[in-house]
Amino acid sequence: MSRRHEELLAAIARRQGLDIGQVRARVQARQARSRGLLGRGAAARSLVLSYALERGGQRLSAFLAAGSRHVSGRSLDDALRAARGEATRGLLTTLGYWPPSGQAPDELARHYVAAVEAIGAAGIDASVSIKVDLMDYREELLDAVLRAAAAHGVRVHFDAQGLETADRTHALVEASLARGAAVSATLPARWQRSAADAERFIAWRVPVRLVKGQGGDPSQPRADPRRCFLELVERLAGRAVHVGVATHDRRTAEPALHKLLARGTPCSLEQLRSLPRLDAVAQAAGVPVRAYVAYGRFGLPYAVGEVFRRPAIAAWVLRDLLVRHRSGTSAAGDLG
Numbered sequence: 001m002s003r004r005h006e007e008l009l010a011a012i013a014r015r016q017g018l019d020i021g022q023v024r025a026r027v028q029a030r031q032a033r034s035r036g037l038l039g040r041g042a043a044a045r046s047l048v049l050s051y052a053l054e055r056g057g058q059r060l061s062a063f064l065a066a067g068s069r070h071v072s073g074r075s076l077d078d079a080l081r082a083a084r085g086e087a088t089r090g091l092l093t094t095l096g097y098w099p100p101s102g103q104a105p106d107e108l109a110r111h112y113v114a115a116v117e118a119i120g121a122a123g124i125d126a127s128v129s130i131k132v133d134l135m136d137y138r139e140e141l142l143d144a145v146l147r148a149a150a151a152h153g154v155r156v157h158f159d160a161q162g163l164e165t166a167d168r169t170h171a172l173v174e175a176s177l178a179r180g181a182a183v184s185a186t187l188p189a190r191w192q193r194s195a196a197d198a199e200r201f202i203a204w205r206v207p208v209r210l211v212k213g214q215g216g217d218p219s220q221p222r223a224d225p226r227r228c229f230l231e232l233v234e235r236l237a238g239r240a241v242h243v244g245v246a247t248h249d250r251r252t253a254e255p256a257l258h259k260l261l262a263r264g265t266p267c268s269l270e271q272l273r274s275l276p277r278l279d280a281v282a283q284a285a286g287v288p289v290r291a292y293v294a295y296g297r298f299g300l301p302y303a304v305g306e307v308f309r310r311p312a313i314a315a316w317v318l319r320d321l322l323v324r325h326r327s328g329t330s331a332a333g334d335l336g
């Protein structure tokens, strides 16, 4: 081992908060993948470059999301205004508060309770979407949200976050059901575990929001999201209590709704307000639409780092740079 190479590995380890063994393993994996094209020095430098690109991608994502048109506004009032707008068009909504990074779990729970109370006061048909991992899975905080929800007749939806959050999130879904709470949960299609999760959700009789999934699953990185989605539709059709088909991809939404309806499964189309909407597909199928009203600090509905695999993302980034957030306006209503 040359001293310079070891120093480079040590520097990467320090910067990334890894131990040097992990860095060495990553460099070796790169060398192996390159089939001898990269020497260990070049493999280490390519690792540095990847980390730099990832950091750049994260900064760009944070910048785009900060002024993002993907939120209906910063405040609960903005979200309620948007939800009322959807309701006047006969549509259902779910209010999803996206916290700034580092927001304390109890403060986040207070936001959710406030959303529940505001829906109750406004008398609109809306649920509240929550992220229990960001509440540190704290049962007393979830309990406060569920109690408010029961008092106001509002359903609480468990959003899916990363793969590593699924077990603890589902444990809380199960515990909430056991106490009779009205809850529903997201099922991301791209994960290997999702077929088993679908079986659990069917058995628990919990309404499902089916999505392609923002985060992938390293155990099946090449999984085709559309195919995975439609396989799960096949599994859920005729068996799930309710399926929210949450996609903006017409070639996924149409067959999914038709399959579910053919098997007599109650279903709806769920849409993010900021993306081009498929409300007409739902109308043609005769199912309701539920719009996800994101507010606070929303993330982006795509991964900037995927741009090389999916060049369309470059155009979406450009559009998000040009069309910045206008508080209080219905960014997406404009698209719908």
Ligand SMILES: Cc1cc2nc3c(=O)[nH]c(=O)nc-3n(C[C@H](O)[C@H](O)[C@H](O)COP(=O)(O)OP(=O)(O)OC[C@H]3O[C@@H](n4cnc5c(N)ncnc54)[C@H](O)[C@@H]3O)c2cc1C
Pocket: 158, 159, 160, 161, 186, 188, 211, 212, 213, 214, 215, 246, 247, 248, 249, 250, 252, 270, 271, 272, 275, 276, 291, 292, 301, 302, 316
């Ligand atoms: C209501 C709802 C709730 C969701 N909840 C969750 C959740 O809890 N957990 C989770 O992991 N994921 C969630 N997602 C995100 C989901 O996993 C996908 O990442 C996201 O919906 C993109 O996949 P798609 O099938 O909708 O569209 P894609 O197949 O990615 O795209 C379909 C079409 O939509 C258009 N489009 C897509 N993105 C853009 C864009 N940024 N700008 C312009 N046009 C665009 C393009 O025309 C594209 O061809 C949710 C999605 C929806 C709709």
